[in-house]
Amino acid sequence: MSSLVGFLSLVFAIGINFYLFLSRYIFKFQKQKFNLFIRFSSLLTLLSFFSLMYAYVVSDFSNYNVFQNSHSNKPLIYKISGTWGNHEGSMLLWLSILSIFSFFFSFTKNIDESFQRLTLIIQSLLHILFGLFIVFTSNPFLVNSILINEGLGLNPILQDPGLAVHPPILYGGYVGYSIVFSIAIAGLFQNTDDEWLYVAKKWSLISWTFLTGGIALGSYWAYYELGWGGWWFWDPVENISLMPWIAGLALVHSLMMVRGEQAIKKWIVFLSILCFSLSVFGTFLVRSGILTSVHSFAADASRGIFILLIFFIVTGFGFLVFLLKEPKKSNALNLLFINKVSALVINNILMIIATLTILLGTIYPIIIEVLYNKRISVGGPYFNATVIPIMIPGFLLMSIAPILSWQTNKIQNSKKYVLGFIILSILVLIQSYFLDFNTWGFVGLLLGFWIILASIIAIFSSYKVKFTIKFVKIINPHIAHIGVGIAIIGITCSSVFQNELDFNLSEGDKFIVNGKTVLFEEIETTNQINFQALRGKFLFNIEKNQSKQIEAGKNYYPVSKMITSEAGILHQWNKDIYFILGDQKDNEWFVKVLINPFVSFIWLGVIIMMYSGLIAVSRR
Amino acid sequence: MKSNHFFKILNIGILSFIFFAFTIFANENIDERVKNLTLELRCMTCQNQSIYDSDAEFSNDIKKIVKQKLQEGESERNIKKFLVERYGEYILFRPLMNYNNIFLWSFPFILLIIGLFFVLIKSKGNKV
Numbered sequence: 001m002s003s004l005v006g007f008l009s010l011v012f013a014i015g016i017n018f019y020l021f022l023s024r025y026i027f028k029f030q031k032q033k034f035n036l037f038i039r040f041s042s043l044l045t046l047l048s049f050f051s052l053m054y055a056y057v058v059s060d061f062s063n064y065n066v067f068q069n070s071h072s073n074k075p076l077i078y079k080i081s082g083t084w085g086n087h088e089g090s091m092l093l094w095l096s097i098l099s100i101f102s103f104f105f106s107f108t109k110n111i112d113e114s115f116q117r118l119t120l121i122i123q124s125l126l127h128i129l130f131g132l133f134i135v136f137t138s139n140p141f142l143v144n145s146i147l148i149n150e151g152l153g154l155n156p157i158l159q160d161p162g163l164a165v166h167p168p169i170l171y172g173g174y175v176g177y178s179i180v181f182s183i184a185i186a187g188l189f190q191n192t193d194d195e196w197l198y199v200a201k202k203w204s205l206i207s208w209t210f211l212t213g214g215i216a217l218g219s220y221w222a223y224y225e226l227g228w229g230g231w232w233f234w235d236p237v238e239n240i241s242l243m244p245w246i247a248g249l250a251l252v253h254s255l256m257m258v259r260g261e262q263a264i265k266k267w268i269v270f271l272s273i274l275c276f277s278l279s280v281f282g283t284f285l286v287r288s289g290i291l292t293s294v295h296s297f298a299a300d301a302s303r304g305i306f307i308l309l310i311f312f313i314v315t316g317f318g319f320l321v322f323l324l325k326e327p328k329k330s331n332a333l334n335l336l337f338i339n340k341v342s343a344l345v346i347n348n349i350l351m352i353i354a355t356l357t358i359l360l361g362t363i364y365p366i367i368i369e370v371l372y373n374k375r376i377s378v379g380g381p382y383f384n385a386t387v388i389p390i391m392i393p394g395f396l397l398m399s400i401a402p403i404l405s406w407q408t409n410k411i412q413n414s415k416k417y418v419l420g421f422i423i424l425s426i427l428v429l430i431q432s433y434f435l436d437f438n439t440w441g442f443v444g445l446l447l448g449f450w451i452i453l454a455s456i457i458a459i460f461s462s463y464k465v466k467f468t469i470k471f472v473k474i475i476n477p478h479i480a481h482i483g484v485g486i487a488i489i490g491i492t493c494s495s496v497f498q499n500e501l502d503f504n505l506s507e508g509d510k511f512i513v514n515g516k517t518v519l520f521e522e523i524e525t526t527n528q529i530n531f532q533a534l535r536g537k538f539l540f541n542i543e544k545n546q547s548k549q550i551e552a553g554k555n556y557y558p559v560s561k562m563i564t565s566e567a568g569i570l571h572q573w574n575k576d577i578y579f580i581l582g583d584q585k586d587n588e589w590f591v592k593v594l595i596n597p598f599v600s601f602i603w604l605g606v607i608i609m610m611y612s613g614l615i616a617v618s619r620r
Numbered sequence: 621m622k623s624n625h626f627f628k629i630l631n632i633g634i635l636s637f638i639f640f641a642f643t644i645f646a647n648e649n650i651d652e653r654v655k656n657l658t659l660e661l662r663c664m665t666c667q668n669q670s671i672y673d674s675d676a677e678f679s680n681d682i683k684k685i686v687k688q689k690l691q692e693g694e695s696e697r698n699i700k701k702f703l704v705e706r707y708g709e710y711i712l713f714r715p716l717m718n719y720n721n722i723f724l725w726s727f728p729f730i731l732l733i734i735g736l737f738f739v740l741i742k743s744k745g746n747k748v
Contacts, residue, residue: 228673235668342743349735357728364715364724378724379713380670381660386728582675590675 003063006051007141010092013044013099014131017124024121035106038120041127042099049096052140053083061151064142065089071153071559074530081164082154087287088140090167094283095130097168097175098123101203105179111199115190122182129310137306153559156531162221166214170241173211174279177244177272180204180251184272185318188325194258197265200272201255202617207275208248209613215241216606227565229498229578229594231602234380239362240282243355247275250351252616256477257344267348273318278355280311285362340404343397350394354387361386395447398484399454402477403462416461420453444492451485473615480612487605493598494576501593504585513577513593516541520591531555533566536581536589540570552579552591574598654687657696660714661686664707 020037055063056079059072069086070079078085084093102123108116134140157163180203187196218241223231232238251271257264284307361378368376400417428446432438455478459465463474503511505520512518521537535553552568568579575597582590658672663679671679682703689699703711715721 228669230673233668342739345742346735346739349738353728353731353735356731360724360727375708375710376715377662377710377713378715379660379662379668381714382724385714386725390728390732 002051002055002058002060003141003143006048006055007139009044009051010048010131010141011135013041013048014128014135016041016044017127017131020124021121021128024118034117034120038106038124039103041124042103045096045099045127045131049083049092052089052092053080056080056083056089059151061148062144063140064144065140067144067148067151069154070151071530072150074154074159077161077164078154078159078530081158081167084167085154085158086140088134088138090171091130091134091138091287092140093168094171094175095127095134097171098127098130098178101176101179102127105203108199112190112195115186115196118186118189119179119182122185123178126178126182126314129313133306133310153557156555156557156560156562156564157225159530159557160221160225162217162225166217166221169210169217170214173207173209173214173248174244174282176203176207176210177248177276177279180207180272181276181314181318184269185321188269188321194265197255197258197268200268201252201258204248204251204255204272204275205613205617208245208252209610209617211241211245211248212606212610212613215245216603216610220603223599224567224569225564227567227580229500229567229580229596231494231599234361234383236362237286239358239383240278240285243358243362244275244278244282246351246355246358247271247278250348250355251275253344254348257341269322273315273322277311277315277318278359280307280314284308284311340401343401343404347394347397347401350390354390357386357390358383392443392447395451395484395488398481399451400458402455402481403458416457417454420457421450424449424453438496441492441496444488444496448485448488448492451488452482455479455482455485473618476612476615480609480616483605483608483612485605486601486608490598490601490603490605494596494602497597499595501595503591503593504588505591506588510542513540514575514595517543520589523589528555530559531557534581535566536568536579536591538568538579540577550577550579552581554581571600573600576600650687650690653690653696654683657686657690657699658683660712661703662711662713664711670713 016037020034020041023034052063052065054060055066056070057076059066059070059079061067061070065086065088066082069089070082074082082089084090102120105123106116106120180200183196183200183203187200190196215238219231219238222233222238223229251268254264254268254271258268287307361382364378365376368374425446428442428449432442432445459475459478463471465471501513503509505511507520507522509520510517511520519539519542521539524535524537526533526535533553533555535551538550538552540548540550548570550568550570551566553566555564555566556562557564565580568581570577570579575595576599578594578596580592580594582592584590655672658679659670661671661682663669663671663674663676663682665676665678666674669679671682686699689702690696700712704716709716715724717725
């Protein structure tokens with residue numbers, strides 16, 4: 001029943017969007033009515049999504065999709081998240097989020113009416129494209145022809161709170177760029193005033209904030225669930241989400257530039273189209289299953305062609321309009337060595353080079369396999385050797401960019417910065433002597449601290465410190481950059497200064513980690529609703545009263561016959577102590593302990609960046 | 621004007637000096653070398669995991685081989701060559717810097733040069 005409701009409302013929603021698209025040429029109607037239709041189709045799409053969710057919640061195995069991807073004895077949260085834990089459901093989620101963005105965009109005030117309508121019509125076109133894709137190749141509402149009482153279960157690796165909320169937030173970012181895309185295309189067609197740039201800025205900030213959150217959740221999940229002690233692997237799927245993120249970052253910065261420079265308009269349109277193209281391309285690569293990845297699941301090659309087609313339509317259409325209707329050239333760029341405009345232009349160039357390098361590195365193995373039928377890998381070492389050096393000058397510029405002037409190349413208080421940089425270099429150098437010296441560690445720490453220090457100097461020397469909302473908004477760019485600095489410190493410390501200890505232990509053994517005695521208490525096995533758990537129990541710091549218990553082990557999921565590793569992590573503000581339980585051999589367990597210094601700084605930095613993104617949305 | 625240039629040059633000068641002066645002092649023991657090498661190798665039986673990070677049987681074997689060969693004094697280049705002959709280039713996370721991969725490796729730096737020229741040309745004639 002719910003399948004029928006879901007399917008019909010989906011088809012009906014696509015129909016309405018088709019009608020709206022035709023309305024541009026055939027049936028004209030008023031703004032009020034037009035917006036009502038848009039909202040109605042959005043609600044229908046959501047109804048379709050929720051009826052699928054309902055089928056998952058009540059374990060309605062007459063639905064083929066539910067039967068394939070769910071199981072009746074599973075906690076409620078994973079029944080809900082199971083809705084998007086598979087290809088069909090996640091595409092429906094994609095379409096629903098597209099609808100939500102159209103829905104909210106239809107409420108935008110103070111905006112040219114015909115411009116708003118055109119934007120929504122482009123959204124409708126996207127809705128039709130992806131809607132037809134779902135109906136014809138990935139229908140989640142297919143019905144089982146025979147009666148079935150139990151489902152096949154959800155991939156256990158997805159049965160995790162972090163990954164349950166990861167897709168909706170990540171898609172919030174990906175699909176959010178659809179509205180930026182539509183705004184840019186509409187802006188090209190109408191080409192009246194620059195009002196659309198401010199609208200685009202708001203929406204691209206929202207999308208970027210969502211994307212940041214989605215990527216951070218994904219990598220936090222990889223950190224505690226994959227159990228390797230790392231959080232970023234330059235994995236294809238990670239790279240794919242990073243590309244629109246960097247391009248989106250370039251877009252947000254270019255949109256800031258509009259206040260000072262008009263010439264950048266063309267570039268903004270280009271970036272808007274690029275961001276959404278990369279999002280669709282990312283969906284194509286993940287869903288088509290041509291990538292080998294730690295995150296790959298529920299992939300099917302035959303659908304890839306259809307998404308690839310959509311990708312070519314969207315990108316081709318976008319760039320074609322861009323070429324035919326490019327914005328008129330206004331005054332030339334005012335580039336000086338070095339003012340705010342040139343700093344932003346250089347940063348934008350570096351970000352695009354980084355994006356393209358990641359793109360090449362990600363698809364290069366596919367190209368080689370197609371051309372020469374040879375399998376090669378492009379992994380972390382390649383990206384570390386190319387992307388990071390490209391970004392370093394950008395990070396250096398970033399530290400001073402907010403206080404550069406639009407018009408001249410004078411830097412206020414430049415002596416303070418020089419002095420600050422020299423003192424900081426010496427301090428970091430001394431510190432590096434006492435730890436093992438490591439070039440990357442040194443560069444990373446210096447960069448991170450320098451960005452924070454320069455931002456703080458800028459805040460205190462350029463503005464009067466007041467505790468008002470206005471002040472919070474004024475210093476927002478500096479706060480965002482402080483967030484980046486904190487994240488850089490976290491990234492550097494946790495990757496360069498990671499420490500690994502290996503032990504072979506029997507129950508009751510004591511061992512030393514980081515100067516503290518740890519007791520390996522026992523191995524325990526328990527039965528949970530949907531898995532069997534094997535846990536090694538450790539007591540950290542047994543001498544003191546405030547000893548902490550850590551559990552590390554594995555889960556066995558009988559429905560899908562899979563084992564997942566569950567790391568035990570002791571979080572401290574300055575380090576994570578990360579326990580991994582290995583295999584048993586001759587009554588001894590292999591235990592790996594990783595000491596990851598300052599991992600928490602990464603998440604703190606990301607949270608600060610997201611906060612800044614939200615503050616910037618409210619700032620004009 | 622003047623202090624501005626001074627600032628830039630100092631910035632670049634200090635960084636590059638420190639950067640190069642201390643790479644020379646890097647001194648690694650054998651475990652560190654095994655770690656650095658195996659981090660760049662793919663575990664062939666896992667999903668996109670490096671041999672260092674993995675505890676699969678395959679990875680443990682390779683770790684042993686790498687350690688043994690390093691102890692025998694073989695160079696990292698030779699060890700990689702040995703592994704590529706046995707398992708193919710797929711095992712290397714860092715693609716070989718050879719003629720076939722010239723585009724892959726030079727691409728970012730070509731873009732960088734184009735970008736640099738773009739900025740230089742555009743900023744020509746803009747004077748205070």
